[in-house]
Each structure stands twice: as C-alpha cells, then as structure tokens.
Amino acid sequence: MVEVGRRPGRPGALTPYADPLTIPPVLRPDVADVRQEIEIALRPTWVRMHSQLPPTLMWGYEGSVPGPTIDVRRGQRIRVAWTNRIPPGSEYPVTAVEVGPTPAGQPLPHNRPGREGVKPDERVAALPAWSVTHLHGAQTGGGNDGWADNAVTYGDAQLAEYPNDHHAAQWWYHDHAMNITRWNVYAGLVGTYLVRDDEEDALGLPSGAREMPLILADRNLDTDEDGRLNGRLLHKTSVLISSHPETGKPVSLPFLGPYSTVNGTIWPHLDVDDAWYRFRLVNASNARIYNLVLVDEHDRPVPGVVRQIGSDGGLLPRPVPVDFPGGQPLTIAPAERFDLLIDFRALAGRRVRLVNKGRNAPAGVPDLADSVPYPQVMEFRVQETCEPDPFVLPPVLSGSFRRYDHALVDHGHRLIVLTPPQTVGGGGHPEIWEMTEVKDAGVRVPAEGVIQLRSTDGTVRTYRRTSRTFNDALGFTIGEGSYEQWSFLNLGAPAHPMHIHLADFQVMSREAYRVDGFDPELGGTRTPVAPDPDRTLSVPANEQGWKDVFQVAEAELVKVMGRFDGAHGRFMYHCHLLEHEDMGMMRPFVVMPKEALRFDHGAGHGGHHG
Template sequence: MSDFVTDGITQDDAGPAGAVAGDELVPYADPLPVPAVLRPAAADVRRETEIAVRPAWVRLHSQLPPTLMWGYDGTVPGPTIEVRRGDRIRIAWTNRVPRGSEYPVTSVEVPLRPQGTPPATTEPGRGGAGANPDVAALPAWTVTHLHGAQTGGGNDGWADNAVGEGDAQLSEYPNDHQAVQWWYHDHAMNITRFNVYAGLVGTYLVRDDEEDALRLPGGDCELPLILADRNLDTDEDGRLNGRLLHKTVVVDPKNAETGHPVSAPFTGPFTTVNGAIWPHLDAEAGWYRFRLVNASNARIYDLVLIDEDGGPVPGVLHQIGSDGGLLPRPVGIDFDAALPTLTVAPAERLDLLLDLRGLEGRSLRLVNKGAARPAGVADPENNVRYPHVMEFRVGECAEPDAFVLPQVLSGSFRRYEHGQVHHGHRLVVLTPPGTVGGGGHPEIWEMAEVTDGQTGPPADGVIQLRGADGAVKTYRRTARTFNDGLGFTVAEGDFEQWSFLNLGGPTHPMHIHLADFQVMGRDAYTVDGFDQKLGGTRVPVAFDPTRPVPTAPNEQGYKDVFRVPAGQLLRVMGRFDGAYGRFMYHCHLLEHEDMGMMRPFVVAPPEALKFDHMAGHGGHDGHDGHGEHDGHGEHQG
C-alpha cells in the first residue's frame, strides 16, 4: 500500500500520543470505531430498554489526550439500535449525568475575518476569545428525538420536555415502517446545538422482509458512518488539549433590534467518523454497505471518493437509499456532471454500497471537496481547511463476493403524481438574516393567501409571488416565531404539499417530523423584489424559467430533510399518517433551530377536527385557501 502525503506528513510519520497542533494530526492513523449493536426486546411491550446519557472520556485521535463528552450508554456515538418492522418497543432515555458535572463544551465567539482570509472557524483553538460562562453553567438537560420515526407526539421528543439528572423520558416506537435508517439525537429547547455537539447521537435501523430479499451486504460488511465535524481548544503553547470547542463567528456584533451579537452556525475543522478524527477501515476486496448520516451541527459535506493520485473513482459507489428507506433503483455515484459530489446536509442519511472487488492493495479516500479546489486539497477560504474524512485500505478477499447489484431495489415504492393525489398546500418562507423583526437571524414565516382582494401597498409580512403561469398571488405572514399561535393542523391520513421558498442567505436543510415526503420539484425564483428593511416584497418574487433546476436522481425516494438553497422554491409532498399529537418542523442547522427557525404543527383525527371552531387550531383543512393548485409556479405532476 502506497503512503499518501498530506500537508507534508506521511502515514509512517505518525508520532507518539501527546499534545500536538492541528496541522500535526496524522490523517487516517486510527481504525474506524464501530458502535455496539443493541436489539431491544419487543416480545413484551411492558419491558423497557434503558439507554442512559452518561459522561464519557473519548479518544478522538491517538495523538490527542482524552476528550470529555456525553454519550448514550456512555459511548460516542451511541449504540446502533436494530429492530424488525412492526416490533413495538419502549425505551427509557435516562439522564445519568451526575448533578454538578462539568459541561463538556467550551463556547466562544470570534470576530468576522476580512474578506479573502480563511474563516476563523476552520482554525483549532479559541484565538484568544473568552469562554461563554452561560454555556459552561448549563445543566444536564436532555430529550431524545428519534429522527424520522412515525410515533405519537408524546413519544417524539418535544423540545421543552427535556429531563434532568436522574429522570427518564419514556418513549414508545411502533416501528411500522419500511426498512430504513433513522437516527436519534438530543433535541432540548435552546441548547440542541451544544448537547448534540457534546456527543448525543446514534443510529437506528429498521429491517423488513423486502430488504432481506435483496441479500445486501451485512454483518461486518454493513457499517454505520456517523459524520460530525468538531473543533478543539488549545493550551497556552497552541497545542490541542482535547477539549471540545464550539467556536462561531460573530457576523453582527450588536444587533440593532436586540442589542445582542448574532453568530453564524458552527463548522469545525476536524471531521469525525463514528467518533474518530479521520479514521481508516481495513476492508476486504468485496461489497460493503455503509449507513451514513451527517450528524454535524451545520456543515454540509460535498463528498468525493478519490484514489492515490487524487482523482475521483467512478463506478464503485452506489446510493441505494435515502432518509426514508430504499430508493426505487440504485444511483451510480460517478462524480460526473450529473452528481459531481455526494452532497449530504445535516440530518440527511445515505444508504451506500461500495464495490471494492478488484481493488486489492489499493487505498481510497472519502474527502470533503472545497468549492474552488480539486478533491482532497485544502480550501480554507471556503471553510474546508482539512478535506480528510476517512480512508479505505483494501486487502484480499477470503472468497469471491457473489453479491449482484439489483436493477430495482424497492418494488413497493410508488411515486406521487401531483394531479392524482388529493392534497392541501402550505407555503413557508425562509427569510434572509437581517430582515426587519428577525433580530439578525433567518426566520421561518408561515404564510396564508390573501383571497379577499385587499392586497394594499407593500408591507411588513406581505409576500407577492409570480408563478410560472404569470399570475400574481399575495400571501400574508401568520407566524414567525416558535411561540406564535399554532398555524398548521393536519388531519391524520391527509396528504399535503409543503413549499419552502428561500429568499436569501444560506442553504437551509428543512426537516418535518413524523412524515415521509417525496421531492415534487425545485424552481428557481428571482428574489430581489424582497426588501429586508420593509420585511416584504416591493415587486413580486418571480418564477425564473431561464434557470431550470432538475431533481437529482438520488432525491427520488422518501425523504424527511430537504436542502433549500437561496433563490429556490422546493415542493415536497407527504402523508401525515400513523400518529397523532403535536410535532415540530425546523431548519436542521442546529444554531438556526435554537435561534428560532422552528415551528409546531398538530396532527389530529379528522373526525375530531369536524368539531374544531378554530379557537386553538389553524388551517386544519390543509388548504389554507390555496385550493388544489397553489400557483407557486410548480410544474404539475
């Protein structure tokens, strides 16, 4: 096996464990950790499986001292939970962090760097900034959300229902879902970004007969890959001390509306996989299945598989599933014009097959590609100081691997056709940072169409849209903060199409609890008619036919997280079935979620909604006055 050279260091230069600077950490020095598998008892639903949150000392890299973290069952990541479809289980998520324990995260905010210089967040260490004492004083206050699960609102991990030391959150999961990879993580109100960063993540697999019949790689050849970026503090000599550092950039030192600083979401220089910085996997020359989830606070990865010469490796990587289960058919990831990178935003999952046959003696690397550099090359100006993710070292295979990649994966999958499914519509607007009334943060605006003809002059909270048919519709904001009145009530079993319009700013990965969705389409919009100082449009935001946005082939399955770039309107359709209660939807950039980009919705029996007089619920017919065609410029079907 050839040695790779990275930043002037070869694999054979790995030094002894001890204090090092960030540039001295040797990539791919440590083996990939594999979380333990936990199969909760399902025969008697009265039996509860306890999974306890505990402090844990974790060795992120063999050259680093141990790092204090919090882990489910005392490991980071937590155990891989595995169940069969229809096996109803109960889990007691217990808080066993001793009272008065040190909070494991140091939080600092640093000034914005001048344009053209590397962002400070890509550098290890706090850069002389003082630690935030309010974060240091946080108690162990946790609540676990099983992301993707169809379960009642009381079991979903409502953000306010976090528990303290010695208490337990009791949740029941029916698991009546096609084979899928969910994942579990902390969801405590206001501090999700810190608790998840402390290590509270794990993966959850549902198996079924349809998946079994494919005879996909399993056992030691099926592995979780839980990606999460981290930063580390340094001592007075600039050496990494292993302490978790949540370092963010202040983009608005004293917001005019609140007087408080506004910081950008967290991104860190070091990528961990299953809790190890830049690990390697000693693999055989056969097929492997990787269940990948991006558990980062805010980093969106653009992954590329490269060879010893730094070139992309086509023909060996295939995506067979996404957030909600198997895709209809495999998607080859060839890093070509169709899919130049394998993009995965926070909370998205990728079910991947890697074909290593015929690659004995080779080493391949999964890297995070910067915007302006070749794959595997540092791109600090675009926030990719270290592109390393992990390495695959291919050895011989004891016997030939007989697996054959199927041409069709899921015979049970059915695409939704817009005109064939009776459904309601919702419009959600994502505002740019700096919009009046937002305190410097982006927001979620729930919108209702103005149908009385009284549009009036441009005003705060009023958005006009010009659709593909040229017609202009006017919408008025009905909610913008988490604690505003409930806006969306859905009848259980109903289909709805939700449209997310990003008026500017970063790409937002939007997540809706409970339901699986299909991407119905993406449309480009010109958004310069939106005036941030006004808080509304002066001229309509307009559909742009000159910029078609095709739906990526690996977005053709079921999903519950959807990337919404600036200047796009994304349309997704799903059925809200299988549970009742109060749920949430939000941006899965955790700093945005904690700063207010989260809203509640309710799913209730349709029979009960016949008696609702709109006193405490809104929009329960699912149409919000839009009718069957919302005029957002969508291409029907």
C-alpha cells in the same frame, strides 16, 4: 492554521488516517412484552478522538459515542426509557465562544482551533445535563417524539414508545432540548436506528461485518497555553459583517469545525475486503454540508464503485450510480441519510479515501472559501482475499415504492418562507415565516410580512405572514391521514436543510426563483418574487425516494408531498442547522383525527387542513 501530517510533537499536528474506525455496539431489543422497557442511559464518558490527542470529555448513550446502533424489525414495538445518568454538577463538556466580527470576503476564524483569546461563554459552561431524545424519522405519537421542552435532568427518564411499523429505513436518534440542541448534540448525543423488513432481506444486501454506520460530524478543539490541542470540545462560531451596502449588519454564523470525525474518530481508516460493503451514512454535524468524493492515492476520483440505494426514509426505487463526473461531489446536508454500497472488488491492495472537497475545489484540495480547511474524512484499506463475493447488485430495489402523482392525490397546501438573516426584526438570524394567502384586494402592498409570488402563468398571489417564531400561535393543524404539499421558498443565503417530524415525503419539484423583489429592510416584497427563466432545476435521482430532510438553496422553491398518518399529537418542523433551530427556525404543528378537526376553533390558519 493547525498543520496536518507533521510529526506529533509539533503543536496541533495530527496525522490523517492513523486510527481505526470505531464501530458502535449493536442493540437488538428482544423483549417479548412491550411493557418491558429498555433503558438507554445518558452518561459522561472520555473518548480518544485521535491517538495523538488526550482524552475528550463527552456525553454518550450508554457511555458510547456514537450511541449503540439500535436494530429492530418492522412491527416490533418497543419502549425505551432514555434515562439521564449524568450526575448533578458534572462539567459541561463543551467550551463555547463567538469570535469576530469578520468582514465579508475575509477568512473565517472558526476554521482554526483555539479560542482566539475570547473568554468562554459562562452561560454555556453553567448548563445542566438537560436532555430529550428525538428518534429522527420515526412515526410515533407526539408524546413519544421528543418534544423539545420535555427534557429531563439527572435521575429522570424520558419514556418513549416506538411502533416501528415502517418499511426498512435508517433513522437516527439525537438530543432535541429546547435552546441548547446545538451543544448537546455536539457533546456526543447521537446514534443510529435501523428498521429491517422482509422486502429488504430478500435483496441479500451486504450484512454483518460488511454493513456499518458511518456517523459523520465536524469538530473543533481548544488549545492549551502552548498552542497544543488539549482535546476539549470547542464550539467556536463567528460573526460576519455583510458587504451589502444597505444590509451590512452582523450575522451570527452556524458552527463549522476544521476536523471531520467518523463514528467519533478524527480521520479514521477502515480495513475492508475486496468485496461489496454497505455503509449507513448520516451527517450528524451541527451545520456542515459535506461534499464527498471517493479518491485514489493521487486524489483522482474513483468512478463506478459507489451506488446509493437508499435515502432518509428507506430504499430508493433503483440503485443510483455515484460516479463523481468531473469531480462533482455527493452532497449530504445535516440530518440526511445515504444508504451506500461500495464495490471494493477491483481495488484490492489499494487505499481509497473519502474526502470533503468543497463545492468549488478540485477533488482532495481544501477550499477555504467553502470553509473546508482539511479535506480528509476517512480511508479505506482494501485487503486482497482471493474469495469471490456472491452479491449481485439488483436493478430494482423497492417494488413497493410508488411516486406520487400530484394531479391524482387530494392534498392541502402550505407555504413556508425562509428569510435572509438581515431581514428586519430577525435579530441577525434567518427565520421561518408561515404564510397564508390573502384574497382581499384591499391588502396594502408593499408591507412588512407580505409576500407576493408570480407563478409561471403570470398569476400573482399575495400572502401574509401568520407566524415567525416558535412561540407564535399554532398555525398548522392537520387531519391524520391527510396528504399535504409543503412549499419552502428560500429568499436568501444560506441553504437550509428543512426537516419535518413524523411523516415521509417525496420531493415533487425544485424551481428556480428571482428573489430580488424581496427587500430585507422592508421585510416584504416590493415586486413579486417570480420564476427565473434562466435557470432550470430538477429533482436528482437520489432525491426521488422517501425523504424527511430537504436542502433548500438560495432563490429556490422546493415542493414536498407527504402523508401525515400513523400518529397524533404535537410535532415540530425546523431547519436542521442546529444553530438555526436553536435560534428560532422551528415551528410546531398538530396532527389530530379528522373527525375531531371538524370542531376545530382555529380553522383556517395556514392553509388547508386536508
């Protein structure tokens, strides 16, 4: 294991909080005519991820990692030419290896730097610079959304138009190239995109130097022949052998790296005033779910200073205190955004740290079982200014926000099942199954691809699988302007952060289920999956706003409702663990005018059209 905090001369040693936080440049488009494109070029660049490391080759938007923070006003329509300026023959910046297999219960090797003697994957090394940019969260037409197959190579541009007709929100942009998103994003292709509006302005939130993005991502690094970190990005994954007596098959795990970076720097520090600050946090990791706690110099949680004021799609109805009761963390999955306020007024002269504690360990203590070798994320150094901060936290943030009432919204339904990686036919990977209810009493049960669900009133419904891979026939076609409730049922580990393009959603419910009736060897249920009366779940306060990423834990049914409005075309939904997305946990859907949908020759697929 690489040592932390030792003298720099030791192989692999890095000192926490040694380097200042990098603040990405800000791009505020000021073109008066939408026909004037803004070019944002993808370029190779060299980055110092830590002062004790040699430079790291990465890819960046405008040569910056992360890319520029794009800052626009609501209704300010812009066109962007995402231009590929990465020359042909450029070295691919990521070394990829898969190590193992590792028996269940043994430490996983992906927490260590270096290739473990495994030869790099030559197919990854040979990848060209082939990229397409998705503005995550945006309401824009399918042709502008960054369809995964529509990637471009050197000298070509992906042209995209963004209406930005949306309430204030934090979106982010990143690569979405088919099959290789996990490596392109890992190479550095991420950035923040902020939409402003008058309602947010009226709150007088911290701004200017007291507002900044925090783009969180984990990394691993290769080593030289002497075991020293050489700065080279290492995408190192593991194969796990399940301990289950019947399903003890190899499972390819997503990437988890030992080093946390914020805005591209490993374990940075930030000098702040004794005042309120606003941090626009996004988890841009491939698969790391962060469990964050703010601690003092003695690793004790610091209560009462953090408020969450927004989530993926904009402001929450009211501030949510984040007090870390009992050391409980603030959990953020890949692609989720948290709009945070931190009140440093009572912390002048002190240093407080954001750490990733893991789900089971005390604050500040590494939890190897939860794949957290080092808890460090970043440090805040609070300066005493003796100047009063006039900001007052408002009790209500968004007067325009309204929660959906399920009984009052006319909506369609979809059921999506997330399968365990050991399921027959899945090749060792979890899958997305789109399901259609079967009314025919003659359907054979049990059978592969057939799922039975028992509701709380005892009713048993039978569903059959209609798709399981990205290239299966189109399943969901939706009338523009329609409301839909999508239900995600996770039949096994791990937790999946599910992302639906185009629309904003609200989490309607989280329900606990007993899923032992599902047999992975059969690929269907032998007895109905049923609600678990021993567990009660609720929707936490920080999930009761607008969301486009939803954590779906094992043995959980998550229902989300949203309106597919403002754009037409073909879009995607997928797991935002990028290794899962690339390996098949992604499906298309189409939004078209309701008038045109009346002539749809594929009516009936996947549920109601709305």
